[in-house]
Each structure stands twice: as C-alpha cells, then as structure tokens.
Amino acid sequence: MIKRIKMRTLLIGGCITLFFLVLVTRIFFIQVVNGGVWQERAAGLVEREQTIKAARGTITDRNGNILATDAPAYTVSVNPLLINELGIQDVVTKKLSALLGKNESEMRALVTAKKENGDFFQQREVRSEGYKISPELAEKVNELREELQEEYKARNAIVMAQESKRFYPEETLASHLLGYMSRDGKAVNGLEVSYDEALTGTDGYLNYQKDAKGIKLPDSQDNYLPPQNGKNLTLTIDDTIQFYIEDAMKEAVAKYNPLSMTVIAADPNTMEILGMANWPTFNPNTYGSTPDQKNFINHATQSIYEPGSTFKIVTLAGAVEEKLFDPNASFESKRMYIGGFPISDNGHSYGWISYLEGVKRSSNIAFVNLGYNMLGGERLRHYIDEFGFGKKTGIDLPSEAASPIKPLVYKSEIATAAYGHGLVQVTPIQQVAAISAIANGGKLLEPHLVKEIKNPNDGSTEVIKPKVVRQVISKESSKLVSGYLEQVVADQTIGTGRNAYIEGYRVAGKTGTARKVVNGAYSKSKDVVSFIGFAPVNNPKIAILVVIDQPDGTNIGGGTAAAPVFKKIVSQTLQYMGIPKDTAKTPDKKSKEVSVVQAKAPDLSGKTAKQARSQLLSAGIAYVTLGQGDNVIRQYPVAGASMNPGQRIYLLTEESSKMKIPDLTGESLRDALEVLSLMRVGVTVKGEGYVVKQTEQVAGEQRTVQLNLQTAKAAVTGIADEAPISSDPSSEAEVKEQEASGGEGKTEGTDETDNNKAPANESESSDNPATNGASLP
DSSP states (O other), X not given: OHHHHHHHHHHHHHHHHHHHHHHHHHHHIIIIISHHHHHHHHHHHHEEEEEEOOOXXXXXXXXXXXXXXXXXXXXXXXXXXXXXXXXXXXXXXXXXXXXXXOOHHHHHHHHTOBOTTSOBOSOEEOTTTTSSBOHHHHHHHHHHHHHHHHHHSOGGGEEEEEEEEEEOTTTTTTHHHHOEEXXXXXXXXXXXXXXXXXXXXXXXXXXXXXXXXXXXXXXXXXXEEOOBOOOEEEESOOHHHHHHHHHHHHHHHHHHOOSEEEXXXXXXXXXXXXXXXXXXXXXXXXXXXXXXXXXXXXXXXXXXXXXXXXXXXXXXXXXXXXXXXXXXXXXXXXXXXXXXXXXXXXXXXXXXXXXXXXXXXXXXXXXXXXXXXIIHHHHHHXXXXXXXXXXXXXXXXXXXXXXXXXXXXXXXXXXXXXXXOTTOOBOHHHHHHHHHHHHTTXXXXXXXXXXXXXXXXXXXXXXXXXXXXXXXXXXXXXXXXXXXXXXXXHOTTTOTTGGGOOTTXXXXXXXXXXXXXXXXXXXXXXXXXXXXXXXXTTSXXXXXXXXXXXXXXXXXXXXXXXXXXXXXXXXXXXXXXXXXXXXXXXXXXXXXXXEOOOEEOOOOTTSBHHHHHHHHHHXXXXXXXXXXXXXXXXXXXXXXXEEOTTOOEEEXXXXXXXXXXXXXXXXXXXXXXXXXXXXXXXXXXXXXXXXXXXXXXXXXXXXXXXXXXXXXXXXXXXXXXXXXXXXOHHHHHHHHHHHHHOOOSSOSTXXXXXXXXXXXXXXXXXXXXXXXXXXXX
C-alpha cells in the first residue's frame, strides 16, 4: 500500500516536473527565441500609428491672390448591409443617384453589393461621382442622411469621410499655366507638374498606445513626427492682367470663331510672364467634364507654326546690328525672282520706296533684300539662332516644344526665312522672348512663371532671378529697331499695325499673317494671324503676342484681328500699372484740344472684397486691396469722385496697423497721401510730381513712409528734370495735413494681309525639293 502511494507520488511529481519543464521551455522559446516576433504582435495590438497628411503647397499670383490651394472634400460611401437589413434600397438608390448625378443602375449595384460568401458589404465607395465632392454638395448629402435618420433610423446607411482636394478658386483663369490634380492625387499638366516635388510635402505620423477599445492610454509613450508641408509658389503672373487677357480673348473668339487663340504677356526686362492664356480652355476643378482633349493644349509653349511677318523683327534686327539698314535708302517694290520663282508684295508694285516705308507696309521685297541680298544665308541664320529659335526657351512648364530649324541651303529657303515662312517654325513663347530682347536693350532672357518659392516649415524663401541667355544685339541697335517698329504702329496711313495705336503711349509692334499648310500645300483660305509688340517704347513695361488660328472671314490679317486685341489689353494694363500718359488731352477733328472724359469712382463700401474686385475688373478700373478683411470698409477715391487716367482705387478691408503698405509707384502726391492717411501712416516727401520710390521706417508703434517724387515728364521719359525740387519734411507734413482734409473695322486694307500670304505661295523654287516635309505650292 505504501509502495503504491510512493509510486503514485513519484508519477505525479514526475508529471508536474515534466509539465514545468515543458512550460519553461515554451516560455523560453516565446520570450527568448521568438521574443521579437511576439513583441511586434503585441505592439500591433497595443500601439497605433496615425498618419498626419501634409498639405500641398499653395499657388498664388504675384500679389498673393490664391490660384490653387487644398480645400476640404468629402468621399461618399454606402452601407449595403444596413440598407438591405432595413429594406431601403430603392430610397437610397433613387435619392443619392439624383444628388450625385450617378446612373441609378450603377448605384443599385453598389447598394446591393455582396462578398464572395454571399454576405453584404458594410462599406462601398461611390466612385467616381461621390469621390472628393465639394462642401456644398456634401451638405446636401448630409441633409439626405438626416432624412434617412428621421424616417428609418438609418443615418449611417450613407457615410462621408473628410479628405482634401485641389481647389482652383478662379476656375478657368490661367488654367493652362496651373494644370490640375487628378482625383487620385496625381499632378497633370502645368506648374502642378513642373513643381510637383516642391509642392508635395512629406506626411508625418503619431505613434501612441491604446487599449482594446482603441482609446489612447493615459501613460502612452507617444512618438510624433510633424508633417512637412509642401512649398508655396508665388507666380510672376498678375491675375488682373490675366483677366484682361482672357476678357479680350472672349471678344475676339466671339467675333472670329477661330480654331484656337493664344496670348502671352511678359515683362520684357525680366521675362517674367505677366499673363498667358489659350482658347479653348477648361476648368481644372471639373476637368473630367471637358469635352475635348484639345482644350488642355497649352499652345503658348506646345504649338509650332510658321509665324509670317512677325518674324521680320529678326531680319530687321540683324540688318540694323550689321549696319546694313538705311531707313532712307530706297528699293523698287516689284516682283522679283529667287531661284526661278517669283516673290512680290502680293502682286502690288509700290514703286521706289524707302526701306522704312517697306517696314511700315510689311513689304516682302524689302525683307528679302535685307535678309537674302544684304545679310545672306549665313548671317541671317546666325541671328535666327541668336534670338533663340529652334531651341526650347527653358520656361518652367512641362512639354515645351521646339522645332529645330534645318540649315538654310537653297536660295528659296533663305528668301522665305527672311519674312517668316518655309523652314522657319516657332512657338509663341519663342516669339515673346525675341521681341523682349529688342525691347530691353538686346538681351535674350529665359522666360519664367515662378517668382518665389516659400518654405512654410522654416520660413525660408527662394527668389527666382532673371536669367540672361546672351546679348543678341547691342543696346544701340535695339533702340533703333524699336523706333522703326514704332513707326509700324504710329503711321496711321500705311502702317500695318495702326490698329494697335494707343493714344498717349508709344507702341512698337509688327503684324503677321501666315498661310497654313494643309495636306502638304499652303491653303488659300486658312491663316494664322498675329500681332507682337511692346509699350511704352522708351520705357518698356509689357510685351505681348496675340496669335489667332484660322479666324473666320475674308482678308482677316494680323492688323485687323490681332492688333485690336493687343491694344485693349495693353491699354488696360498700362492704366493698371499706373504708367502716366504723355498727355491727358486728345485733339478732335478740328485739331482743338478737348479734355479726356473722366470716369467716376463707383461706390464699393459694404461690398465684399470679391464683389468689389469683380465690379472693378468689369469696368476696367485698376485697384489695390488694403488688408485681409472680407468686406470693403472705405475706399479712395471716394464714390462719385472723378478719376484721372491711370488712377487706381484703393479698398480698405480692415483697421490694422500691420497692413502691408502698397506699392505707390506712379501715384500722384495727393493720391499717395490719401492712401497712407487711410492706413494711418506718417509721410515725408522729397521732390514733386509722381512717386518713383518709397521707403518704410518704423519707430515703436508709428510707421513712416518717405516718398521720392518725379515730374510726369521724368516718369514717362526716364530723363531726370534739370532742376529737381526737393522739400523738407516739415513743409511736406503741412502739405499732408492740408491734403488729408480735404477704330474697329477693316482698316488694315490688303497691304499687310496680302504681303504675308501670297509670297509664300510664289517663292518656292525648283532647287528646293522639300520644305519641312511639306512642299510649297
């Protein structure tokens, strides 16, 4: 009996010992051998990592107006399990389809969606109509959710997740420049692509410990990495000038119904693009509904065409630089033969005329003499290359095109290149860079659209400076060429660019009309018409190219269709820039001086800043917004006051001592004092006339601005007055105190139009087997 008890005890003890050995071994394997694996699994159950999304950088115009930004968006999903449990499939399908604009059969498929095992899904996203919808539409979906809650206790039959999407508040404005973001977050076209790396931030994260219900533990050991938001871009474009461009284009499109149209505006001294637009266009917010892929083409940088007579600026510049151009020398305007084929001024014979008259009339014979006979093929090609044709300009936009220009071998190739046909193939942006070189003293500059790149994470700013490619012609030659091109516009009798004339400003320009190649031959009815120019001639502030592809009508040349568009844009822009005119009076038919009609300042008080901006833009009145408020508090000039040519309206939107002081360059002393009085800023003044420089000084809470003035003559011509007047601060303070109290139609004729069409048809010679792959007729 005792022996049996001992055996049982020994057996039980052995089992217990074996159990503990197995347990210890298991624990050893769990904690030591596989400790890392189990620790990771435990961490996965206890720890949670939350991604903190980085914001994509904002894009603004040069004045800080937002053109592209991240905005709240909502993605709609349905709960098939709950919907089918409650039997509300029909209600949800019909009403949600109507709200989102989705096909009912597709919506029903989502509402009744099942897994492979036959169970209903608990969540299905409504793609693509319910993906990242606007807050306005999301509010309507919320109303439907509340309706479902009230009737069926089924609010969560429809759920919404808040996200963000790219938003373009100005809609179609500058859409080809900006590009857009696709719904899946991919950059498409424009600056969104060019600067995608800079605009895209780096997501951060938050690591913390949670309990079984997902609630953060009180003693959680957090691990936090803040997101690095994308960099912000300040563009060179001005959304007001962009508006002027697109508004003028709408009128031309309505009148001429072209296939496409392009306008580029640049500061010729820096090649900062002030505005760039194409038609047809698209809305980047609703890019998916754009009917034709052609709407997305940025013709300004991607389309290649024969420029016609606007290219004559290169031939003229080369002849002037080589001292071959004598404006008073004469030639005979009559049909001539190059390589056995005729070239003429469209059959006209103007007889013996000066070369300056030939420039005004856009005579092909004049430019063949200059380019073919005087410069010759080698030197002509040299200037074509020097002005940047045949190569990309380097503008900071994706997919820039450039057509390499083949060697000018045959006589006909040299002759036709001299007036912009044949082997000469250009892009609009190349043309703008070339005319800017003539305007700015002979420097070819690289065009660019981004002015500053700001890093919101550390406050640093990268400033994009103008880049000089090379000196193409001398400063002296550029002044001479500018003067000759001014005659093209100023001569109201024979100048082909006379429809671009702007009273009070000196304008230089050149028209162009080029026949299009259709099925390998030049068409007799399809043209590309254009106008290129800059103003004011003696102090260039803006250079513009207008290109209209295939306008409807007969005898529609660059002077008829494109020059008036140029005139409208430049007139509004120079006023907006505050560039004073040479005179405030204009002669009538009897040569008597009559006062220019003065506009009255509209009443904008109490309106929102957006409403005021829209009204002023529509009226063509320049404005500056003071402050960051939403509504207009006060304005200057006051409502009903007479406004001088070029005068701006200043809109005060908040009462703050920290408001940024606006650029008052070009303003009169009275206007500058009134504006600074609105802002409660002290003033000291030197000189008289118009503001040319301002310097801000801060002493404690008081800000003071010193204004340097010049007379109107000095401001316009750039020539200093012989006896500049300066006044001491004390006397000017008294001044401050005192002041504070208080032709469409067809006028071009056939000269320019015909001179740019027919010679292309007549000038191809038998010694040239092919031109750019398309034979000339």
